[in-house]
Amino acid sequence: MQPLRALAATLTVCFAAIAPAKAADQADNKQPVTIYSSRIEALLKPTLDRYTKETGVEIRLLTDNGNALMERLAAEGASTPADLLITVDVGNLWRAADRGLLRPVQSEVLNRNIPDSMRDPDGRWYGLSRRERTIFYDPKKVNPSELSTYEALADPKWKGKLCLRTGKQTYTQSLVAMLLSRYGTEKTEEIVRGWVNNLATDVFTSDSKLLEAIAAGQCEVGIANTYYYGRLINRDPEFKNKVALFWANQGEGEGGTHVNLSGGGITRHAKNPEGALKFLEWISSEDAQNGYTHGTFESPVNPRVEADPIVKAWGTYKADNTNATQVGQLQPEAILLLDRVGYR
Amino acid sequence: MFALPITLLTVIPLAVVAAYFVYPQPDVWAHLSQYVLPRVLLNTALLMVTVGIGVLAVGVPLAWLTAACEFPGRRFFSWALMLPLAIPAYVLAFVQIGIFDYAGPVQTLARAWFGSSRAFPNVRSGLWAVTIVLVMALYPYVYLLARNAFRTQGRRALEAAQTLGYSPRAAFFRVALPMARPWIIGGLTLVLMETLADFGAVAVFNYDTFTTAIYKSWFGLFNLPAAAQLASLLVTFVLLLAAFEQRMRGRRQYQVASAYSPRIVLQGKWRYIAPLSCGAVLVAAFVIPVVQLVIWAAEIWREDLDTRYWEFVWNSLELALGTSTAAIVLALLLAWVRRNYRDRVSRWAIRLSTLGYAVPGTVLAVGVFIPIAWMDERLVALARLTGFSGYEILKGTLLTMMLALVARFLAVAFHSADSAMQRISRNQEDAARSLGLSTPEILRRLYLPLLRPGLLAGFLLVFVDVLKEMPITLMTRSFGWDTLSVRIFQLTSESMWERAALPALFIVMVGLLPVMLIVRQTEQVPGSTS
Numbered sequence: 001m002q003p004l005r006a007l008a009a010t011l012t013v014c015f016a017a018i019a020p021a022k023a024a025d026q027a028d029n030k031q032p033v034t035i036y037s038s039r040i041e042a043l044l045k046p047t048l049d050r051y052t053k054e055t056g057v058e059i060r061l062l063t064d065n066g067n068a069l070m071e072r073l074a075a076e077g078a079s080t081p082a083d084l085l086i087t088v089d090v091g092n093l094w095r096a097a098d099r100g101l102l103r104p105v106q107s108e109v110l111n112r113n114i115p116d117s118m119r120d121p122d123g124r125w126y127g128l129s130r131r132e133r134t135i136f137y138d139p140k141k142v143n144p145s146e147l148s149t150y151e152a153l154a155d156p157k158w159k160g161k162l163c164l165r166t167g168k169q170t171y172t173q174s175l176v177a178m179l180l181s182r183y184g185t186e187k188t189e190e191i192v193r194g195w196v197n198n199l200a201t202d203v204f205t206s207d208s209k210l211l212e213a214i215a216a217g218q219c220e221v222g223i224a225n226t227y228y229y230g231r232l233i234n235r236d237p238e239f240k241n242k243v244a245l246f247w248a249n250q251g252e253g254e255g256g257t258h259v260n261l262s263g264g265g266i267t268r269h270a271k272n273p274e275g276a277l278k279f280l281e282w283i284s285s286e287d288a289q290n291g292y293t294h295g296t297f298e299s300p301v302n303p304r305v306e307a308d309p310i311v312k313a314w315g316t317y318k319a320d321n322t323n324a325t326q327v328g329q330l331q332p333e334a335i336l337l338l339d340r341v342g343y344r
Numbered sequence: 345m346f347a348l349p350i351t352l353l354t355v356i357p358l359a360v361v362a363a364y365f366v367y368p369q370p371d372v373w374a375h376l377s378q379y380v381l382p383r384v385l386l387n388t389a390l391l392m393v394t395v396g397i398g399v400l401a402v403g404v405p406l407a408w409l410t411a412a413c414e415f416p417g418r419r420f421f422s423w424a425l426m427l428p429l430a431i432p433a434y435v436l437a438f439v440q441i442g443i444f445d446y447a448g449p450v451q452t453l454a455r456a457w458f459g460s461s462r463a464f465p466n467v468r469s470g471l472w473a474v475t476i477v478l479v480m481a482l483y484p485y486v487y488l489l490a491r492n493a494f495r496t497q498g499r500r501a502l503e504a505a506q507t508l509g510y511s512p513r514a515a516f517f518r519v520a521l522p523m524a525r526p527w528i529i530g531g532l533t534l535v536l537m538e539t540l541a542d543f544g545a546v547a548v549f550n551y552d553t554f555t556t557a558i559y560k561s562w563f564g565l566f567n568l569p570a571a572a573q574l575a576s577l578l579v580t581f582v583l584l585l586a587a588f589e590q591r592m593r594g595r596r597q598y599q600v601a602s603a604y605s606p607r608i609v610l611q612g613k614w615r616y617i618a619p620l621s622c623g624a625v626l627v628a629a630f631v632i633p634v635v636q637l638v639i640w641a642a643e644i645w646r647e648d649l650d651t652r653y654w655e656f657v658w659n660s661l662e663l664a665l666g667t668s669t670a671a672i673v674l675a676l677l678l679a680w681v682r683r684n685y686r687d688r689v690s691r692w693a694i695r696l697s698t699l700g701y702a703v704p705g706t707v708l709a710v711g712v713f714i715p716i717a718w719m720d721e722r723l724v725a726l727a728r729l730t731g732f733s734g735y736e737i738l739k740g741t742l743l744t745m746m747l748a749l750v751a752r753f754l755a756v757a758f759h760s761a762d763s764a765m766q767r768i769s770r771n772q773e774d775a776a777r778s779l780g781l782s783t784p785e786i787l788r789r790l791y792l793p794l795l796r797p798g799l800l801a802g803f804l805l806v807f808v809d810v811l812k813e814m815p816i817t818l819m820t821r822s823f824g825w826d827t828l829s830v831r832i833f834q835l836t837s838e839s840m841w842e843r844a845a846l847p848a849l850f851i852v853m854v855g856l857l858p859v860m861l862i863v864r865q866t867e868q869v870p871g872s873t874s
Contacts (some may be wrong), residue, residue, distance in 0.1 A: 034690055034823075040834035040835070040837060040838050041826075041834060042834065042835065042840075042843075043838065043839075055403055060823045060824070061823065061824070062821075062822075063818075063830075063834060064818045065706065065815070065818065065833075067562065067563040067706075068706055068709060068710065068815065068818065071568075071710045071713070071714075072710075072713060072717075072819065075710075075713055075718075076717050076718040076721075077713045077717075077721070079717070079720065079721045079722075079724060081736065095566050120345050167551050168547070168550070168556070168560065168564070170564075173819075202445070202468055202469040202470075202550065203469075203550060204465070204468075205547065205548055205549070205550050206839055207839070209441070209447065210447070212444055212447040213447050215447065216446055216447035216452065218446045218447065225660065228839070265783065280411075288651055307860060315379065331564070331566075332564065332565045332566060332567075335560065335564045335565055336375055336379075336565075339379040340379055344550060344552065
C-alpha cells in the first residue's frame with residue numbers, strides 16, 4: 001500500500017500545480033461573459049450554447065446555491081470575475097440588489113421586453129422567466145366553483161383537506177409575503193393560521209410529492225408551483241385528469257395569481273458589463289424566451305411570447321402585479337410570521 | 345506545537361464565521377428564542393440520542409460478528425456492510441419517502457389490497473423517519489472503527505477473562521467491549537458531529553434541528569451575524585462534546601501484546617442468525633435504495649449520460665484521492681502529537697483541528713471562501729506588478745479545494761488514526777529505540793505497519809465523504825470543473841430526483857472498489873504473519 005500511497009501523493013502534487021485552466025482575456029470585443037447562476041446548468045446551458053452559436057461570445061458559467069453565490073460575490077468584492085448574477089425567487093433578487101451586489105442599468109430593449117412589475121424599478125435586476133404558484137385540486141372530489149382565493153383556503157370547510165409546502169421554502173415565503181403586502185400582518189396571520197388548521201398531513205418538502213398526494217387522495221386541494229405540474233404532465237399525460245389546476249384570485253379585486261420570477265442582474269464590479277447587458281437583452285427577446293422557458297414549463301416574461309403548449313393549455317390568467325421588489329423585501333417578515341404561527 | 349499549522353486550516357474559517365459575533369442582533373435573537381430555539385434544541389438533542397443509540401446498536405454487533413466470528417458469508421459482509429456509506433444521506437431520505445410514503449408504491453399497493461394504508465407509520469416527517477435514515481447512512485463509521493478495534497485486540501485478554509471464569513458473553517461485555525472503547529467512542533463522535541452538521545437529510549424530512557435555525561437566519565432572514573452567532577454556539581457545544589469524549593476514553597491503556605486472534609466459529613442457530621441480520625441491514629440500507637436508484641436512472645439515462653460523465657468521475661476521483669491522502673498524513677501527525685505531547689496548547693490545537701466536521705457544510709464553505717478571496721485579492725494585486733492579467737490565483741485550484749476539504753474532514757481521519765495509535769505500546773517503542781532506530785525510522789518501521797488498518801480506514805472514510813461532499817466543492821471549484829456530487833446537487837436543487845439517481849449511482853460505483861479493497865486490507869492484522 002505504501003508505494004501506492006506515494007504514487008497518489010505525487011500525482012496529487014502534480015495536479016495541484018496544474019491548476020484548472022483559466023481563459024485569458026480576449027483581445028477583440030468578443031469578450032467572454034461570466035455568469036454566476038443558481039439556475040442549474042441543465043436548464044441554462046442550452047440557452048447559453050445558443051447564444052454562443054449566434055454571437056460567438058463565450059460564456060463562462062458557475063453554478064451554486066443562490067445564497068452561497070451571493071456570499072461569494074460579496075466576499076470577492078471588486079475582484080469578482082462575475083458579470084451577471086442569475087438567481088431565483090424575488091426575495092433573493094431583492095436581497096442581491098439591496099446588498100449592493102448589482103448595478104443599475106437602463107435599457108430600452110429590456111424595458112420593452114419585460115413588464116414593469118417583473119423588473120426592479122431601479123434597473124438592478126430583470127425577470128427572465130415566470131412561474132406561478134396556484135391552487136391544485138382533485139377534480140373527482142372538488143368542484144372548481146368551490147375555489148376562489150388563497151385566503152379562502154383558510155376557511156374551516158377545508159379542514160383536513162389541504163396540502164401545503166413547507167414554510168422553509170422560498171416559494172411559500174414569497175406567497176405569504178405577497179399576502180402581507182396586500183393585507184398586512186394581522187389578517188395574513190389569520191389566514192396562515194387557518195391554513196395550518198386545515199392541513200390534511202404534515203407539510204411537504206417537495207411540490208411534486210404534494211401533487212402526487214392529491215392524485216393519490218391524501219388531500220383534496222393544495223398550493224404548488226405550476227412548472228412541477230407541467231413536468232408531471234409531461235411524464236404522464238393522464239396526470240391532468242387526476243389533478244386539475246385552478247388559477248387563484250381571478251375575481252374582481254382579488255389581486256391575481258401569485259407570480260414568482262427567475263431573474264438576473266449585472267454585478268456591480270462586472271468586468272464586461274456591456275457583454276452582460278447584451279446577453280440580458282438577447283434572453284429577454286422573443287426568440288430566446290421560447291427556448292429558455294419551454295423546456296422548463298415556466299412562462300415567459302416577454303408578453304409577446306407564447307408559452308409552452310402544456311402551459312398554454314392551462315389558459316390565461318390574471319397575474320398579481322405587485323412589483324416583485326415589494327414582495328421580495330417582505331420575505332424576512334413572512335418568515336417571522338410563519339414561525340409565530342407554527343407553520344413548519 | 346507542531347499541531348498548530350494544521351489547526352489553522354480549521355480555525356481560520358471558524359474564526360471568520362465567529363467574527364460576526366460582534367454584531368449583536370437582539371431582534372432576531374428575541375424571535376428565535378421565543379419561536380424557534382426551544383423546539384430545535386429539543387429536536388436536535390432527541391435526534392442525537394436516537395441516532396447515537398441506533399448506530400451503536402447496529403454498528404457494534406455487526407463489527408463483532410465480522411471481525412471476531414466466523415459464519416457463512418462473513419467475507420462478503422465484512423466489506424459489503426460498508427457500502428451504505430457511498431449513498432448520500434439525503435438521497436437515502438428521498439428514496440425512503442419515495443417508496444414508503446402515502447403516494448408511493450408500497451402504500452398504494454396496501455390500499456389496493458386492504459382498502460386503507462392507515463397502519464403505516466409516518467415516514468415523511470418526524471423523529472423516527474430521520475433517525476432510521478441517519479442510522480442507515482452513518483452506522484458504517486462505527487462499524488469500521490469498531491471492527492478495527494475487535495480485529496486488533498488479541499485473544500490474550502479474552503482468554504485471560506475466560507480462565508477467570510467469564511462466559512463468552514460476559515467476556516464480550518466486560519472485556520472486549522471496554523477494550524474497544526476509543527474506537528467506538530471515536531466512531532460515535534463522528535456520527536454525532538455529522539448529525540449535528542447535517543442539513544440535507546433533515547431538510548427532506550422537514551425536521552427542524554439547530555442547523556435549520558442557522559440556515560433560516562442566514563438565508564431566510566438575510567442575517568449573517570445571527571447565523572454566525574448560532575454557528576459559534578454549535579461549535580462551542582461540539583468542543584464540550586469533545587472534552588466529554590476525552591473523559592469517556594479515560595486514562596486506560598489499550599495496548600495489546602499480540603494482536604493475533606483466531607475467529608470464534610459460530611454454531612447452531614447463531615450460524616444463521618448472523619448472516620441473516622447482516623443481510624437485513626444490507627438490504628435495508630443499501631440494496632433497496634440502489635434498486636430504486638437504478639429504476640430511476642433507467643428511465644432517464646439516455647438523455648443524461650454523456651461524455652461529461654467521465655470528466656465528473658475523474659474530477660471526483662482526483663479530489664477524493666488527494667484529499668484523503670492529505671487528510672491521513674495530517675491526521676497521523678496529529679495523532680503522533682497527541683501521543684507524545686500532553687501540554688494544554690497541543691491538546692486544544694488538536695481539538696480545534698477536528699471541529700470542521702461538525703459545522704454545517706455551507707457555513708464552513710463560506711468561512712473557507714472569505715479568507716481565500718481575501719488572500720487572492722492581495723496576491724493578484726502583487727502579481728499584477730509582474731504583468732499578470734487574470735483574476736484568480738488561489739481560487740479554483742485543486743490545492744485550495746483540497747485544503748478546504750481537509751479542514752472539513754480531518755476529524756474523520758484523525759479519529760481512525762488516533763484510535764489505532766492507542767494500540768501501540770510504549771514497550772514496543774522503547775524496544776525500537778533501544779535498538780538504535782531514529783524517530784523517522786520508528787515511524788516507518790514500527791508505527792506505520794501497526795497503524796495500517798486505522799490509516800486505511802480513515803483514508804476510506806474521507807475518500808467516500810469527499811465523493812459525496814457538496815457545499816465546499818461547489819464554492820471552491822472553478823468554472824466548468826464539476827464533480828459527481830456537484831451534479832447531484834444541481835439536479836436535486838431543482839427537485840429532479842430521478843435524474844439525480846444517475847450521478848448518485850456513479851458515486852456508489854466509484855466508491856465500491858475502494859471499499860472492497862480497503863476493508864479487505866484491514867482484515868490483515870499486522871503482527872500476525874511476522
